Amino acid sequence: MGDMTTIVTGSSGLLGSALVEALRAEGTRVVRLVRREPQGADEAFWNPARGVLDPAAVEGAEAVVHLAGAGIGDRRWSDDFKREVTRSRVEGTRTLVKALTQAGARPGALLSGSAIGFYGDTGDRxxxxxxPPGDGFLAREVVVPWEAETEPAREAGIRVALLRTGLVLSGEGGMLPRILPVFKMGLGAPLGSGGQYWSWISVDDWVEAVLRVLRDPEISGPVNVTAPEPVTNAEFTRTLARAVHRPVMPLAVPGFVLRAAIGGFAEEGVLTGQRVLPRRLLEAGHTFRHMRLGDALAAVL
Known part of the structure; x- marks a missing residue:
């Protein structure tokens, strides 16, 4: 395997596909781990649920970027789905790390997906x-055990960075295309109190931040992949309405309505807030293309 090979899991998702495109554009060879029959030399098979990944597939790679996992906001949070959210992350990371530590020529770095859900509800702090980790399902039952699975890689001397990603803004997927039609009809409204902080990042800035972490041997441990200026939900609502030239509804959507509509995800994904700063990236001298929410929305819309 060439020196400049990067392995990517979750490569068909919003973030994975954007990252693969950027890596290939700069001349890096990318091998995607897939759960079906590989279609060529740039794909390798794995089955995270069964613990199947041949260490030869990751042998000698420069780095591995691990982004696979069930989408947290994709379905109502039934007990079954919550188990699936946790299992897909924990088992996938365990399977990958086992192969990394067993490979003869170990990859130099593992960038493992994570989430700012780690911090729980931080209020306006x-x-x-x-x-430290916060409380709640996302913090305690998803992110903490998910990150813990990377520990054997770190102990084996692989540089591990935990990509604690915030709300990613893209016109191609994620939350924005789902809420946009409502805002275009002039029905956008703050959710709950509107005072909860949302830590966001444009998809372009997310890719550039991850490339930065990939290339900077000094960066390891948790890395908040968020823009430096989080906003309240009320401010997010106003800014998005302005971006599509529509008014904001005068009344907020009450929390109980959201809970009835989308269940558990409303509580931890929408009504609680995280005011998260990307200190590691800023200390590394990283500059963001979109510092302000209005600029990010203008770029992605």
Whole structure:
């Protein structure tokens, strides 16, 4: 395997596909781990649920970027789906790390997907990577055990960075295309109190931040992949309405309505807030293309 090979899991998702495109554009050879019959030399088979991944598939790679996992906001949070959210992340990471540590020529770095859900509800308190885990399902039952699965890789001498990603803004997928029609009809409204902080990042900035972490041997441990200026939900609502030239509804959507409509995800994904700062990236001298929400929305819309 060539020096400049990067392995990517979750490569068909919003973030994975954007990252693969950027890596290939700069001349990096990308091998995608897929759960079906590989279609060529740039794909390798794995079955995370069964613990199947041949260490030869990751042998000698420069780095591995691990983004696979069931989409958290994709369905109502039934007990079964919550188990699937946790299992897909924990088992996938365990399967991957086992292969990395067993490979003869181990990859130099593992960038493992994670989420700012780690911090729980931070109210209007600013938090950086030094903050402890919060409470709730996402923090305790998803992110903490998910990140813990990377520990054997770190102990084996692989540089591990945990990509604690915030709300990614893209016209191609994620939350934005789902809520856009409502805003275009002039029906956008704050959710719950509207005072909860949303830590966002444009998809372009997310890709550039991950490339930065990939190339900078000094960056390891948790890395908040968010823009430096989180906003309240009310401010997000106003800014998005302005971007599509529509008014904001005068009344907020009450929390109980959201809970009835989307279940558990409303509580932890929408009504609680995280005011998260990307201190590691800023200290590494990283610059963001979109510092302000209005600029990010203009770029992705």
């Amino acid at each position: 600013e938090v950086d990577e030094t903050a």
